Amino acid sequence: MFGFKEAEVAELVRAVVPGAHDREQIQTRFAHALWSGLAEPGDRVAGALVRELGASEALASVVERRPAARLASLDATVDDVQQGLDRWTPRLQPAAMLQWLRQAARYGARLHIPGDELWPEGFDGLGESGPLALWTRGKDEALAALAHSIALVGARAATGYGEHVTMEASAGLVDRGFAIVSGAAYGIDGMAHRAALASRGHTIAFLAGGVDRFYPSGHDALLTRIVEHGLVASELPCGSAPTRWRFLQRNRLIAAASQATVVVEAGWRSGSLNTANHANDLGRPVGAVPGPVTSAASAGCHKIIREGFAQLVCTPDEMAALVTGGIPDEPEPVPRENTRLLDALSTRSPRTVDDIAARSGLTVAQTQSELGRLELDGTVRAGERGWTKRGARRET
């Protein structure tokens, strides 16, 4: 099978795909597993080829060095494919490739491929630059929870304010039935996962390297807890190191997997703005939490609100409303009609209708009519010597 021993492949694939039985299933899954390491995340040409030929046939084409001209399609020119082959071929190293699967099996990781029941529907929006596989560790039912999820992302250099808001947001969203998606980084990401775990909610961490390599290492304990109670996921095979490119591409998975992305704190150049950009490109709602203008950690949030591609959100309700619909606003009735009348009344000195009319600048008829209405409310009352109003005047 692609030059590998079939029995060995079957054993390895079955270890990471408990349901795989027949030869075709095993071959397809194996091909996706290999593609996840041959192509860098977001490789459109690999995506086009796999979509066009299927993962097995596409992989066979690379292994057999078929000419690019035979593989070109509407979505990938001969040049595209030739450059793709030049990129992928140096990575065709059988020993290393088997190691991806062995390491996955050792860590209890599982392999998901497009079309699987649990494959996140949100990835469809990525088209040909979508992931070719998803490696997971933890509770796979969290993948189903992605259908009702919000990404909470932000600066690693978070402030106490940002962490507090993240905690409230994550717990509040879990209470409202949302799964919490993030990137397991220090600062906002870590707090988002932690608060979701504390609230016994679903939480999914997307990593930029393999799911066997927890990053950052200071979050080993947190990621271990996420594996126990939530899910850790990556499109790269085990053994893959996180790189800057992979961080940027990982961000597109966070944006695509969730229904909306909320940036809690972000400096002017924070990576979380990249996630917000991906969400925006995908047509997903983006929220940003404002903060003090004196805090550099909120500058990125303010920027994307000002640029109009993030909505300002303050509360879990407002974050949830990004997904479920318009943000509910407390109605604020602006008093107009009665204001002048009430201004002209005293709580202590009774006044005549004529006096009230002159003071308020209303007509006598308007004054009488309004006084009658307000008397029914209990706002004003008529005494022997005239009208008074009740209670303390609200301040302006």
Next chain:
Amino acid sequence: MFGFKEAEVAELVRAVVPGAHDREQIQTRFAHALWSGLAEPGDRVAGALVRELGASEALASVVERRPAARLASLDATVDDVQQGLDRWTPRLQPAAMLQWLRQAARYGARLHIPGDELWPEGFDGLGESGPLALWTRGKDEALAALAHSIALVGARAATGYGEHVTMEASAGLVDRGFAIVSGAAYGIDGMAHRAALASRGHTIAFLAGGVDRFYPSGHDALLTRIVEHGLVASELPCGSAPTRWRFLQRNRLIAAASQATVVVEAGWRSGSLNTANHANDLGRPVGAVPGPVTSAASAGCHKIIREGFAQLVCTPDEMAALVTGGIPDEPEPVPRENTRLLDALSTRSPRTVDDIAARSGLTVAQTQSELGRLELDGTVRAGERGWTKRGARRET
């Protein structure tokens, strides 16, 4: 003149309008002075009548009890005018009216009427609900400065954060040549005036009562300093008490007089949101400063940003840009092309082009071309045993 002794009127008017000489000038100004106390601020029928007939003729119509049918116009029906007459007539109290002017003279106040050279151009946007007169104390040249002015308004219950931001905003806008308009209230308003005075800028305080009655009384010293170095203004004659209605109407003057309104801190029901509403109705730009979502004093700012009628502004530059044009954004180049290449390079271990190509997932040709370009930048260098990159990797 409207039943008053002409010599007395002339003396009183000359005291508040240094330039008034001929009889017609005096009569017109006197009529405007009286209208400013007969009609409540924002009285559209009074505005329509004065516009239609001129202030003198309109006043004569009220004094002489002319029938409403003769005074109706396209902008004021017979009913409107009848109700107007019923409102204004009870206030035709000659002794009180003369007292408005005497008190103004005593306080060194001056009277401005529409059409005067210094009449704020911004008031034109108010149409018939615009002020019928403007009473001022202080340096009238500040009226000319309104042509390049920004209103800084906000909560009385300001926080230390809000006062800090207001101070920076006011000083920064003065540095950029703007006059600072506000309402002399406690909190944000007071700080806006204070910082403008400290920066030797123009500052104009609009009051809800007469300019002889400083309100709030705790701002006596501040308002005295504004009279000395800036301007205190009101559309109501001296002796008028501030009322809730007049506060709301005073807010429209703040919005109309300035080129843009910025709300620094505002609770959910702050009066400064009313100012922002007026500015919005007038088509003037509105800015709001965000703050911690945990601060009730910023809830109103967040609301109007979210509702889309205020732009989020953080700095004096961004506030100035509300008036002068687009908010300048620091360009943020997102590195794409080189990222994968740099990820594949080490600062210490030299690597071959083939190795770099395999690690980066780029073709050998792309790798060579990019390496050449980056070598020119000094970002990477070639040694005997291969390529290395310089310096510390920027974090994601």
